[in-house]
Amino acid sequence: MRSRLALGCLLAAACGGEAFECGGKVLGVFVPASAVCDGRIDCWGGQDERQDGCTTALSFCDQPEPQAVLASVVCDGTADCDDGFDEASCE
């Protein structure tokens, strides 16, 4: 199944309570603080799963702006990267 990002709340105030800013080139995208280290990619670049204490295994698509996917979806037969990079080097 192709996974798409939930873009979170866009504005910190819309998250209600604590918000985490994804950062990267796409500025101003926030996700609820509860999305950090929850094992799901909420930020485009996976910043929410790359914080101290996270154990989520990530892989990255070959894009100008790194797009994160879960390591578990690499070579699963479905293109999860927009460019299909996660399936490009599978046997």
Ligand SMILES: [Ca+2]
């Ligand atoms: Ca997350």
Ligand SMILES: [Ca+2]
């Ligand atoms: Ca895949």
